[in-house]
Amino acid sequence: xxxxxxxxxxxxxxxxxxxxxxxRILNEVRNVFRKQLRHEMLSRLHIYQLEKNQPEIHxxxxxxxxxxxVISAAQLNHLGQTSHSFTFHDDGTLDDKMEETxxxxxxxxxxxxxNVADFIANQKLSAYPNxxxxxxxxxxxxxxxxxxxxxxxxxxxxxxxxxxFFKYPEEYIRSFDxxxxxxxxxxxxxxxxxxxxxxxxxxFGFSPPPRINAGLWTMNKKDLDLSQIExxxxxxxxxxxxxxxxxxxxxxxxxxxxxxxxxxxxxNGYDVSFEKSPTQSVCKHYVGRIRYGYELxxxxxxxxx
Numbered sequence: 001x002x003x004x005x006x007x008x009x010x011x012x013x014x015x016x017x018x019x020x021x022x023x024r025i026l027n028e029v030r031n032v033f034r035k036q037l038r039h040e041m042l043s044r045l046h047i048y049q050l051e052k053n054q055p056e057i058h059x060x061x062x063x064x065x066x067x068x069x070v071i072s073a074a075q076l077n078h079l080g081q082t083s084h085s086f087t088f089h090d091d092g093t094l095d096d097k098m099e100e101t102x103x104x105x106x107x108x109x110x111x112x113x114x115n116v117a118d119f120i121a122n123q124k125l126s127a128y129p130n131x132x133x134x135x136x137x138x139x140x141x142x143x144x145x146x147x148x149x150x151x152x153x154x155x156x157x158x159x160x161x162x163x164x165f166f167k168y169p170e171e172y173i174r175s176f177d178x179x180x181x182x183x184x185x186x187x188x189x190x191x192x193x194x195x196x197x198x199x200x201x202x203x204f205g206f207s208p209p210p211r212i213n214a215g216l217w218t219m220n221k222k223d224l225d226l227s228q229i230e231x232x233x234x235x236x237x238x239x240x241x242x243x244x245x246x247x248x249x250x251x252x253x254x255x256x257x258x259x260x261x262x263x264x265x266x267x268n269g270y271d272v273s274f275e276k277s278p279t280q281s282v283c284k285h286y287v288g289r290i291r292y293g294y295e296l297x298x299x300x301x302x303x304x305x
Contacts, residue, residue, distance in 0.1 A: 003030050004296040007275035010289035027292070034295040038067045041299045045074040048083035050108035055176035056085050057157045058147040060140070063093035066101075068294055069161035074105055075302070076159070079168040083107070089146050090114045091139050110150075117146055124149055128226055130233035137243050143214060144248045148224035154178060156224075160215035162291060164298040165283045171266055172282075175218040183223060183256045186285065187265040188213035188272050193250040194241040200254070203237045208253035209263045213272050215285045217252065223259040278302075 003026070014020045057076075061069045069088070077083050088102055092114035102111050118135075125132050125145075134141045147158055155176045163186075175184045188211040191197060201207035229251055232238055241247050256263040265271075269282035274290050278301040286294040 003033060004293060006297075007277065008290050008293045008297055010274050011292070012289075030292050030296065034292060037295040037299045037303070038071065040303060041071050041295075042067060044303070045071070045105060046078050047074075047105055047107065048077050048081070050083045050085065050106070054082065054085040055157055055173060056087065056151060056153045056155070057159050058087045058089060058143075058150070059159050059161060060089045060091055060143050060146075061094060061098075061102075061161060062091045062139075063095070063098070065161045066094065066098055070101065070105055071299070072159065072161055072164055075165050076169070077106075079165055080173070083109075086110070087112065087147075087150055089117065089142050089150075091142065112146070112150060117142070117149075121146070121149060125226070128230040130230050131226060134229075134233055134242055134247075138245065138247060140245050140248045144224065144229075144251060145226070148221065148226060151221050151224075154221050155180070155218060156221055157218040158214070158216065160285065162286045162294055163216050163283050164286065164294060164302075166278045166298075166301065167269070167282045169270070169282050172216065172218065172270070175266075181220055181261040183219045183259060183261060183263050184217060184266055185212045185214070185252075185256070185263070186216040186270040186272060186283075187211045187268075189274070192246055193253065194238070194244050194246045195250075200250075203235075204254075206254075206257055208250065208257050211265070212249065212253035212256065212263075213285065214249040214252050215272070215287070216266070216270060216283070219252075219256070220259070220261060223255055223261070225255060228255065228258070 014023050059069060059073060073086055086106055087110045090113045099111050121135060122132060131145060135145055143158060147156060155178060157176060191211055193208060197207035272285045278284060278298060284298060
């Protein structure tokens with residue numbers, strides 16, 4: 001049974017019952033090998049002590065993808081031979097053992113548990129009732145809102161747990177330079193906003209930049225404008241999208257558009273792509289339809305190399 005193709009093919013539902021049964025069996029077999037590869041990679045991870053003046057990188061973590069998150073962050077540290085300044089945000093599913101694991105692999109790092117995050121958010125966002133409701137309704141809102149609340153520097157970054165680095169991301173790390181005021185994003189396969197750019201422009205007078213992906217970015221803290229997000233959440237256009245997983249990405253793109261600074265994509269080696277090979281990539285974002293490739297393609301490549 002072939003577990004993974006090259007180039008990697010996105011998962012699609014089979015049209016027949018027999019096809020769906022075969023796909024279910026394939027995924028169960030894949031999961032066994034995926035777990036084995038994760039555990040082998042975890043046993044190889046190096047631990048680095050946190051140093052001063054490292055880029056501030058935020059990551060939202062869930063129980064399902066916990067091991068992936070540890071590997072993605074530790075792989076970045078390994079490539080840089082240092083410990084970057086991570087802030088790990090619990091989506092509400094982490095347990096105490098998982099928090100201990102994070103402190104083991106990332107000494108001195110900040111782990112923000114969901115109950116603490118909610119308490120702080122309710123205090124700091126008292127003037128923004130719609131943002132508070134947005135955080136409660138859509139967990140991905142934490143990628144945007146909590147990164148803004150907990151950030152300590154003028155330049156802050158974000159990394160999704162399913163982004164795996166194969167080469168040291170010099171461009172990403174340089175983007176944290178305080179003298180640099182551009183907002184950077186990895187380029188998506190296509191626009192993935194809550195509505196078309198044409199509809200957004202018709203309603204607000206501007207369209208978001210094309211193909212902004214919220215899986216890897218660096219932004220100015222001042223551009224994560226909570227007052228503006230609150231206004232947009234009040235707008236009738238967004239009312240039906242408050243639970244949409246694409247809303248946080250849409251807001252990031254819109255915030256970048258109205259910023260006084262430029263918006264740019266990272267170079268091609270950072271692009272979201274189903275087909276690109278690890279050998280040709282700085283990193284690969286193993287989004288949902290190719291999530292199985294995180295281990296079967298990405299980790300397997302790292303272990304071999």
